[in-house]
Amino acid sequence: MTTKLFGERVPRVEDQRFLRGKGRYVDDVLVGPGAGGVLHAAVLRSPHAHARIVDIDVSDVLDIDGVHLVWTHDDLSGAMAEPLPLLIPHPQLTHGRTQYALAKDEVNYVGEAIAFVVADDRYLAEDAVGRIKVSYEFLPPVVGLDGARGAEHLVHEDVPGNVAARLEQENGDARAAIASAPHTLSLDLTVERSASTPLEGRGTVARWDPDTGRMTVWTSTQTSTGVRAAIAAKLGMDLGQVDVVTPDVGGGFGVKINHPWPEELLVPLAARTLGRVVKFTEDRREHFISAAHERGQQHQVEVGYDDDGRILGLDVRFWHDNGAYTPYGLIVPIITSTQLLGPYKPGAYRVVFESLYTNTVMVTPYRGAGRPQGCYVMERTMDAIAAALGKDRTEVRSANFIQPDEFPYDHGLIFQDGRELEYDSGDYPASLDKLKALVGWDEFPAFREEMARERRRVGIGLACYVEGTGVGPYEGAHVHIETSGKVKVATGLTTQGQGHATVFAQIVADALGVGFENVEVVTGDTRRMPYAVGTFASRAAVMSGSAIHLAALRTREKVLRIAADALEASEDDLEIVDGVVSVKGTPDGTASIDLGTVAVLSNPLRYAFDEASKAATQFTVGDPGKPPVAEDDEPGLEGRDFYSPERSTFASGMHAVIVETDPDTAEIKILKYAVVHDCGRLINPMIVEGQIQGGVAQGVGGALYERMAYDESGQLVNASFMDFLMPYVTEVPAHIDIDHLETPSPLNPLGIKGAGEAGVIPSAAVFASAIEDAEAPYHPGLGITAMPISPSELFELRQAHPPVEPVETKESS
Amino acid sequence: MKPAPFAYVRPQGLQHALEALAADPGAKVLAGGQSLVPLLSMRLAAPSTLVDINALPDLDGIRVDDTGIHVGALARHADVLASADVRRVQPLVTLALSHVAHATIRNRGTTVGSIVHADAAAEMPMVLALLGGSVTVASTSGTRTIPASGLFAGPLESTLRHDEIALEAFFPGLGAGEGVGFEEVARRHGDYALVGAGAVVRVEGEAVVAAEVGFLSASDVPVVVDVTDPLGGVVSTSSTDRAGELALQHLDPAEDLHATAAYRRQLVRVLTTRVLGAAYDDALGRARGEA
């Protein structure tokens, strides 16, 4: 190999297409002039948070010209009439519940699908939805964790106390350790609901081909194979009849890993029933009220520590708002309960959580998936210990770090994948040193004083996290060298804009010795790779990256075997450079063969369609005494392999932020944001930095702007981008200081760890830390224990903690 | 999020447009569509006819004269914001417009549409009220001019009759000795403000002889408060504090998702101080020939 691409800042091959508006999303599928036959679906959604359905009258709809179909639960049969699958069961999820594709007898949140209409266009479909009459018998709604915990009313009649699950884990005797510790403190910490809010909502298009008996479904998902299996099972089809294709996806951030959405089943069913192409593209309000949310949790912390701030015992109880249903099991709260520990090793740890039902949109993982809450709890605790001891916040953290020589480090707990929570590698003290230098931690007190002289308030905060990435069970890859010399790579997981086509091509180019521009990557198409899990949990680079590397090496083996035969050389003497196999040390052009020609030689059927086939005539390969395709061989130059790790690999990082709070308006401004990030070996630093920047932007949203505002009747009152304040580019830092540390993972061949979610994990923690630091000198006792925080809330906190003595006076203008 | 069915007309002449509007009591005018189209898509409004005025001739002008600025009904926020004449004749209009939405919305949205839409959270209705401007409207029965003081009836409610089209808004120019200031606090750049304030201060020498502050998002209509008295001729911490307290007596800030009423009252105080300071400095600067 001449130039190695692994580790290079290779520009993203995707960007030309995306930036020029050439992206092709689900709603762009089948819209051409020949697509006049596409029908459009709309869904009647419950306007009430909790009600029994007494009657549904669709008679006004049936006669509307252009309406092709109206379904309620009564129209569904067989598997379609049963509840949707509970994807990830858990023994402690004693009362798991999932919804029906269309509500049966009862609705449990505003937005739950009740009826499905297919019409000539979406306008008509919405008109029709407006004419369906439903009579309800109202039930008292349970909204918010206080309501769920109080359990005065129940979401599901047969779920006592609204408790879906209770899970406890303990390593050591935390309560005893706290009881005997020299110091203790306790904290109540809450985080509100937010959501992934990808700019492209959900969407599904289905085409049923009666001639071939095949169903093709395009859907905006994070798992094509999962959707495929669900459709086959629910529609009573053979898996082999269903193809699921995931085109460009305009953001997933977790919400599109849940599947099947009701529409992902109803659309193909309607396509088969009507013999027409059917499309569903949800609108923004539908996304807010009927997709999924996350983050809503209340936590109680008891901690015992010594004079150095070392945690001797940590006891955390928390309550997780899982919304109306639990299709994704306990993944989010399990992650909070385990990843809360971050880079630290408390003497003893106990965690108990309850996952509770409310009459609100269900909860499934959103980028970070429970880690932002855990990080916030742990880091607030660290800050509180530092404040109580009068110590620097970095010192307390240092005192608790797992040390570089302690890896692999076993926490004695079970992680989300059912495996031991065992960290593979990391260097937390080195990260902290880098972070302090990057943000200017030691220089900050002087900066604070200088600002105070100008009547400006500034504060600094930091937060550390560890993230289990690359969860199994597996991913696979298929690599095919065509006779043109071009390399086609397929992996089954999907892509939501991360840059997979770039990094995966880098890996293949290195492994095969071909030009980067000759490698083309396809993701999320079950026709190309039917075995796959999906894109979530920062797993694509680790899982598919490794599988692609292995598959490329297999292909390389075959290339060398055939080329050695053709060139009458030993495999060990061959090298592949820029798509040409040659005998090392021989002058250019002599004793060489290009990959396209090797591909021709790999297939005994040799019609001379192209130049490569003609070029191949000069070589002979194979044993004339054997069949053209030997017993243990296959035609074609292909390699396929799978990667399945023992357990997750643990990335880590630390963020610091300097904020300014306006003494009069309580507005919060970001002055500096610094990130030190360790995701093992970097395939493409530019893409990792892009992931971090995007994550930080999303984290700023979660910490300072976004929340799901439910009123007591269970209406989501801010279900639009006008009132749900996703930050604009003007609200996120234009520049982020980033430094990398690379502690390779021993668990995979490339030494990589995941990077997709990291940027968002420490946001609530780091902003709470910095804002409290800015305010504390002026408002003694002001603690930030609820996130996100708005200027109005900071103002109210100030009012509740009046300055003891006037520390500042307004200057005359 | 698709509108309910509606009829659509795009008249080429004013008379035709006025007739179309008069013919259907359920008709609505469509200008830049930046407020109306979202309402249609969310089915919060379902007019039976849309009378699109974008093809009407001679309505996109921005004209300045000795008295002030005349903004035609089809002049876009972006054009008004970019106009050097506007900035010279009445800088408050330019100052405030830079806070209206984002560039893409300003490219389509009209300033007149924004005024007659009468959103108490919008900048331009307040600016028109503070400056004592007016709007000229036409119907099949003739033309009339409505002063700003008689224009804003309630939240999203102007005193235009259903069959009237606003042709032009008039903003009086900056008077001798006057200076202006504008500031707002919004959750995100370009959002409707939590509270916004504009001020016009007139000086003679160093003394303040007249001062008015206008507020948006602090009541359900734009409110203008004369603060000449509490200032007592000077702009100082205590005088602007007094002005803020007086203003609060005329305002009724509400609690919503984004701010408590107490926080909004705080913003009224802070912004009163800030815009009076800015307007006073501006007036002095202009008197010294700096602007």
Ligand SMILES: Cc1cc2nc3c(=O)[nH]c(=O)nc-3n(C[C@H](O)[C@H](O)[C@H](O)COP(=O)(O)OP(=O)(O)OC[C@H]3O[C@@H](n4cnc5c(N)ncnc54)[C@H](O)[C@@H]3O)c2cc1C
């Ligand atoms: C994301 C977003 C953010 C925004 N932020 C702000 C902001 O911060 N501040 C702000 O002030 N505005 C904001 N706006 C609104 C924007 O300024 C609109 O352009 C303006 O409110 C209406 O102007 P328009 O020409 O688009 O009117 P339209 O939407 O076409 O019409 C609005 C209403 O006025 C009526 N109307 C319009 N023109 C006439 C006329 N000539 N005669 C009679 N009736 C008429 C219509 O019938 C309709 O009822 C925002 C809009 C969006 C989409």
